Amino acid sequence: MAEPTAVLAAEESSLPRVPVGEWIDTAFDWLKDNVDPFFDAVATGTEGAVEGVTDGLLALPPLLFAAILALLALFVRSVVFAVGSLAGLLLIQSMELWEPAMDTLALVLVATLVSVVVAIPVGIAAAKSSRVSAVVRPVLDLMQTMPAFVYLIPAVTFFSIGLVPGVVTTIIFALPPGVRLTELGIRQVDRETVEAGHAFGSSPWQILRGIELPLARPTIMAGVNQVIMLALSMAVIAGFIGAPGLGQIVVTSISRLNIGLGFEAGLSVVILAIFLDRLTSSFGERRRDGGRRSWLVRRRTAPAVGTPVVAPEAATPGIRPTAGAGI
Amino acid sequence: MTALRVDGLFKVFGRHPAQAVDRLRAGASADDIRATGATPAVIDVGLAIEPGEIFVVMGLSGSGKSTLLRMLNGLLEPTAGTVHVGEDEITALSGKRLREVRQRRISMVFQHFALLPHRSVVDNAAYALEVRGVDRRTRLAAATEALAMVGLEGQAEKRPDQLSGGMQQRVGLARALASEADVLLMDEAFSALDPLIRREMQDQLLELQARLGKTIVFITHDLNEAMRLGDRIAIMRDGRIVRLGTPESILADPGDEYVERFLADVDRARVFSAADVMVPAATVLAGSPPADALEALRAHGGSALAVVDGDGRLVGVVTGADLRAASGDVAAAVRPPAARVAAGTSLAELLAPAGAGDAPVAVVDDDGRPSGLVDSRAVLAALAGSAPDGRVPADERTEVLEGSRG
Structure with a gap:
């Protein structure tokens, strides 16, 4: 337990030294000594989950899996996106980085899932109660702005190096936008519409399920999209503490000053990032909506699902033409 | 038996509302209360609204009319006073019992329609029944019937944003009618519509009312609309009801200068009959x-x-x-x-x-x-008009309207 040494010689500071570092050390030591079984359980669970997902992703031959992902891309978005996805995924395979890429993807998926499961309820609570919001906000600020390397250290003390501290730090880093955008989305729901829910006798749960969550969906999905993107960037940094995947390749290439390998791994991260971003932002798009598009939602070339075909004789005069569906 | 009864109703926002009510009861003016940091929105309102009546509450923005309306179905809790819907004292209910009254006894139409954009027109119209737990078949049948009543046959599968404003408000009306509540609260229901559509909707409301005989509380800032629709009109100013009566009686005897100035713009030719x-x-x-x-x-x-x-x-x-x-x-x-x-x-x-x-x-x-x-x-x-110089010069009128608190 090293004394935190002042980096700059304190030149007879007039303020007493507040031993924040010692407190933190003490707190973490206490946690380590007393809550260790809990961390062990977390470690076992996390490891099992990520390895399971990795095995799943690697179960299919890379070419077949890439083709399936391209089909998914076609289904949710467009031909251009599908072709681009296929080309990118094949490039990863041809650079012989498929396996680390799937390790990273598995880590991102598990971290995202946990983040979303935590973030959405917390976001809802923060939207409903200003008090909760006031408590949650500085915590989120801390999670987002504390330099990522700083909480790699305690993660290693609790979980040693490897996959698990990587997942934990990724969750911490990726969670905040999920909470923030859920809170924002719920708070932005039209007051009168919520009032209508109350006026017809809906219970709070009916209002949340039937009105607030559906209307907040584009914003919440923008949050999920951000969670995924942050998870991906953190998953690479987690390579420094031994998390498997593209991050480790990057770390290796840095230690060997191997520019080419570093770029290959970096490019694979970019391809995964673009694929996940476009895919998830398509989910967030409100079908057939008029004006309210989030800034994340870009373009959707396929006509909106379920746009009703109105027979000419059924078209009553006075119906406003539908604002360009899905463009 | 009155359909809706309001007794000594107060709503004060801001600091120390209960004290503000005591002071208002003791004769303090709204301005006195505002000076203490509280905002009186509704002051000592008493009303008895009869079944089958269209009761219009008319006032400028900030006069407290929307606040009053929201206390009628418990969306806002009064600072003091009681509201009865039929036998039930709304102000004494909470939670489940209050929701039941809202589901069955009292429904509402909103200024900006407040439809659910992710649901079809018929699902919107069925909302009240869905909340109540009516099975899907029954509620869709009732919603379809309500849509037909407001002239929206064949639009059931559309989304609200595919309809014009007037048609969207018809969906809002159908949603309220489908709930089969006897009391209908309408909050500036036609104010967001353009004048021609607004007239059309007024006609339709009168026509429906002749058939259904609901008890309607209609909020508006448009006196012509009030005169056209109302069996009785309450004019609100600064949280108080300053005049209450039939359109004709208010026109014939405005009671005070404020109301009289208001009436200057009324189309008398449409209020008075042969x-x-x-x-x-x-x-x-x-x-x-x-x-x-x-x-x-x-x-x-x-x-x-x-x-x-x-x-x-x-x-x-x-x-x-x-x-x-x-x-x-x-x-x-x-x-x-x-x-x-x-x-x-x-x-x-x-x-x-x-x-x-x-x-x-x-x-x-x-x-x-x-x-x-x-x-x-x-x-x-x-x-x-009964007053020989009932009309107020235009510039002076603007001043009156602005002077009465925004």
Whole structure:
């Protein structure tokens, strides 16, 4: 337990030294000594989950899996996106980085899932109660702005190096936008519409399920999209503490000053990032909506699902033409 | 049995609301209270609204009318006072019981429609029943029926944003009707619509009301709308009801200067009807001699008599000059009235016939019996208003409106 040494010689500071570092050390030591079984359980669970997902992703031959992902891309978005996805995924395979890429993807998926499961309820609570919001906000600020390397250290003390501290730090880093955008989305729901829910006798749960969550969906999905993107960037940094995947390749290439390998791994991260971003932002798009598009939602070339075909004789005069569906 | 009863209702926002109510009860003015940091929105309102009535609450923005409406179904909790819907005291209910009353007894139509954009029109209309737990088949049938009632057949599968504003508000109305609540709260329901559509919706509401006989509390800032729809009107200013009465009685006797200035813009021709301006008809049989008829005219006053046949049905009218010039019996002097109208005909429709000639307009009942005569001077007098200088110069009027707190 090293004394935190002042980096700059304190030149007879007039303020007493507040031993924040010692407190933190003490707190973490206490946690380590007393809550260790809990961390062990977390470690076992996390490891099992990520390895399971990795095995799943690697179960299919890379070419077949890439083709399936391209089909998914076609289904949710467009031909251009599908072709681009296929080309990118094949490039990863041809650079012989498929396996680390799937390790990273598995880590991102598990971290995202946990983040979303935590973030959405917390976001809802923060939207409903200003008090909760006031408590949650500085915590989120801390999670987002504390330099990522700083909480790699305690993660290693609790979980040693490897996959698990990587997942934990990724969750911490990726969670905040999920909470923030859920809170924002719920708070932005039209007051009168919520009032209508109350006026017809809906219970709070009916209002949340039937009105607030559906209307907040584009914003919440923008949050999920951000969670995924942050998870991906953190998953690479987690390579420094031994998390498997593209991050480790990057770390290796840095230690060997191997520019080419570093770029290959970096490019694979970019391809995964673009694929996940476009895919998830398509989910967030409100079908057939008029004006309210989030800034994340870009373009959707396929006509909106379920746009009703109105027979000419059924078209009553006075119906406003539908604002360009899905463009 | 009143449908809705409001007693001593107060709503004060901001700091120390209960103390503010005590001070208001003791006679403090709204301005006194505002100085302490609290905002009185509704001050000591008492109302008894009868079943089947369209009760309009009219006031400028900030007058407290929306706050009042939201206390009627418990969306806002009063600072003091009670609200009864039928037997149930809304203000004493909470949680599940309050939701039940909202599900079954009292529904609402909103200014900006407040439809759910992710649901089809029919699912929106079925919302109230869905909340209540009615099974899907039954509620869709009820919603489809309600949509038909408001003239939206064939639109059931559309999304709200595919409809025009007027049609969206019809969905809002259908949603409220489908709930089968007896009491309907309408919060500036037509204010967001353009004038032509607004008129159309007003007509439709009156038509539906004639069929369904709901108890409607309608909030508006448009006095013409209030006069057109309301069986009774309450005018609110600064949280208080400053005038309450039928449209005609308010027009005839505004009560204070504030209301009077308000009324300057009202289209009187649409508020007053033939029955308001007619003089009861003195009748004379077609076969009687002119001298008797002249005698009757003199005794009755006025300028003309209604001439009837043996069954009491209107044959025509005669004026004093006609009678004096007449030879033979009254039948020889009779002439057709300028028009035959029902008692409910608006002044606007009387203007053309009343101005057309010397003969008065005859007001007749369903059997053709005369109930009164309207001459052109009575029409003009009604249009001019009871106060000789009822109109306020335009610039001064703006000042009044702005001065009454935004």
